[in-house]
Amino acid sequence: MARKTPEINSSSMADIAFLLLIFFLVSTTMDIDTGIYKKLPPIPEEEEIDAPKVKQRNVLAILVNRNDDLLVNGEVLSISQLREKTKEFILNPLNSADLPEKKLTTIPYFGDVMVSKGLVSLQNDRGTSYEMYIKVQDELAAASRELKDEKAMQKWNMKYEDLDEDQQNAVRDYVPMQISEAEPKNVGGKK
C-alpha cells in the first residue's frame, strides 16, 4: 500500500565529513605544554627583613652577564661544567673547607646523615638572553635529579621518580637543592 520511500542519496556524506575534518585540522592544536616548573618566592610583607646570614662557603654564586658568560664562585665556567660543579658543591665528598658545611640530620629511611647546608644563588643581568637562563635552570635541575637518583639507587636500587611519596620526600631532604634568585642587578647598563 504505502509507497516505498526513495533512498536518500548519501554520496555527499563524504564531502560533509571531509569539510568537518578539515575544519578541526585547522582550528585545533596537538602540542602538549612542557616546561620547567618553578615556584616564585612571595614578596616579603615587611620591607626590612634581615636576610639570614649565610657563610660564604655555603653559597654557590652563579652570575650570568649580558654576554651570557657564566661566573661560578669567581671562576669562569662553560655551561657544560656547571652540572658537575653543582653536584660537587652539594655533596662535598672530601669535606673540604671551602665547600658547604654539613649538618647532622635524622631522615626517615636513611637515619642520621650529614646533610649539606649549601645554597645556590643565581643572579643574572637584564641583558642575559632567556635561552641562557633556561640552560642554567636546566643544568641545575639536572644536577639535582642526578643527585637524587644516586641516593635512590644506593638505597633502593630504583630511580627517584619510581619511589613512593615518602621515599621521595626522604631523598629530597637528604640532597636539598635550594635555589635562590637574587633581585636583578642592572650591570650591563640600561637595556
Next chain:
Amino acid sequence: MGKFKKGGSKELPEISTASLPDIVFMLLFFFMVSTTMREVELNVDVMVPSAKEIVKLEKKDLVSNIYVGIPMRKFAKTMGTEPQIQLNDQFSTVDDIQAFIAAEREARKEELRNKLTTSLKVDQYTKMGIIIDIKQELRKASSLKLNYSTRETAE
C-alpha cells in the same frame, strides 16, 4: 595471456565508495578527541628554548599563558621590533599583567583559583630584563606558580 583477454571489452566494475564517509568520520573523531582548540591567535613570534629536565603541564584549563616575543612582521610598523608581551589576543605592557591575572582568576571556579599556573612562552632570544619585570608583577599579583615553557631537546 590469452586466457585473461576473454572479456576485453567488459567495463571495470566501479570501486564502491560507500565506506568513504565512515573512514573520514573515523579520522574526524580521532582529531576531535586528540586535539585542543587554539585559544589565541599569536601576534608575536615565539620559539621557546629547549631543555632536558622538563615536566608535562597537566590540566590545561588551569594554565594562563603569557607570550613574549618579537611582533610578527605585519605588526612591525606599529609595534616595532623589540620583544613585546601578548596577553590574550592583544599586545600589552608589564603593567597589564596584574589585571590579567585577576581576570584569569575570576574566570575560574573559586576552589581552583589558587591552583592557577602561569606559563611563560618566551622566545629564546628575548633578553631577561622583560622577564624579570614580568616575574616581579606575578609576585605582586601573588601568582607564584610559574612554568617556563620549553621544547624537549632532540637527542
